[in-house]
Amino acid sequence: MATEEVDPRFADLDAWPLTSAIEAMWEGQLAAVAAIGHALPAITAATEAANAALSDHGRIVYVGAGTSGRVAVQDGAELTPTFAWPKERVRFIVAGGDSAFATSIEGAEDNVDDAVAQVNAARLTPHDVVIAVAASGTTPFTVAALQHAGSFGAVTIGIANNPGTALLTSAKFPILIETGRELIAGSTRMKAGTAQKIVLNLISSGIMLRLGRVYRGMMVNMLPTNAKLKRRAEAMVAQITRCDPQQAARSLELAGGDIKTAVLLALGVDRTDAEALLRHSEGNLRRVFAELTKDVHVERDRPSKEAAARGRAGAVEP
Structure with missing residues (x-):
């Protein structure tokens, strides 16, 4: 050998x-x-x-x-x-x-x-x-x-x-x-x-x-278990949604540290809907955005708070 x-x-x-x-x-x-x-x-x-x-x-x-x-x-x-x-x-x-x-x-x-x-x-x-x-x-x-x-x-x-x-x-x-x-x-x-x-x-x-545990080169399934990882998670939410750091931090806290849920919350999606969307898409954030983009076209003729949230989410590049 x-x-x-x-x-x-x-x-x-x-x-x-x-x-x-x-x-x-x-x-x-x-x-x-x-x-x-x-x-x-x-x-x-x-x-x-x-x-x-x-x-x-x-x-x-x-x-x-x-x-x-x-x-x-x-x-x-x-x-x-x-x-x-x-x-x-x-x-x-x-x-x-x-x-x-x-x-x-x-x-x-x-x-x-x-x-x-x-x-x-x-x-x-x-x-x-x-x-x-x-x-x-x-x-x-x-x-x-x-x-x-x-x-x-x-x-x-x-x-x-x-x-x-x-x-x-x-x-x-x-x-x-x-x-x-x-x-x-x-x-x-x-x-x-x-x-x-x-x-x-x-x-x-x-x-x-x-398996959808990476989105746009980011570790979106990562658990923010220390201060460094929490900052990294907040930066991911802010980068994906283009929101300010304060909103990213609030969304991450409301999501219990789950980055993908926090992303949808930052975009205005209700938490229950956000969790349902992620379950339906097997946790794949790219699939979620693709689905929301389709929904935007359906909901344009019946404006609502939910439709507006989906519109913001659908605007994110899948």
Whole structure:
């Protein structure tokens, strides 16, 4: 496997001037990013399948061991603060269990029985999306977990850095990022790890885009849980509705911190109507504005306070 081989170009890396060594490692990171380009069609296909499967109750399940497992956990841990993805809809199946998130658990990656047990405990369904990551593509724990997950009908996505490996052949949606030899042989926390993190970012962010948790480049599902995030939420409301900061702050408070509801309140939509519109549009603000734009044409001949509010909302660019 290329990720385990010594690269002759860097055999004396430890004897190089530090400036040269760091420059070489930086160039390796750039090469890792470039390697993802060939996988973009596969990444897109996997993301579309994940979106179709998740519906309103499916889970995103990350699987991995060692470095790859910790990279996967990092991506999943960010879904709730960034997109308000429900905590119960993200799960981690990691060799060695929760203690392996921050500590290396020797031998855990070979424990196939533990992989099967963790998958069974997860009670997977066809609405779940299982994303398994392994640089080698052969890690017994990760391969076994992905294969077993497939037996439950879950969407299985395999990410590996070596071609023709068991993880890729076991996945419904294989993603190969061929990063090649590491500058430090076998240290897949470097090129392979960088590429894995980017691919995971692309998949999870792509899912959230498709689920309407982003509007015009903004994290409109974000929960304003501290002063910084509250200011960010108020700025989003003001930017989307073109209202003043004070009105944005009032609307956000009336909406109980829900940015999308606050946007509609700032535009003059009644809260009950705002919540109904969001439910009807599955929380997708772009769909809400498209619907309101259609309603504006219907209501022009019967002016009312509600019609005026919808007119303001419909004027927002969908």
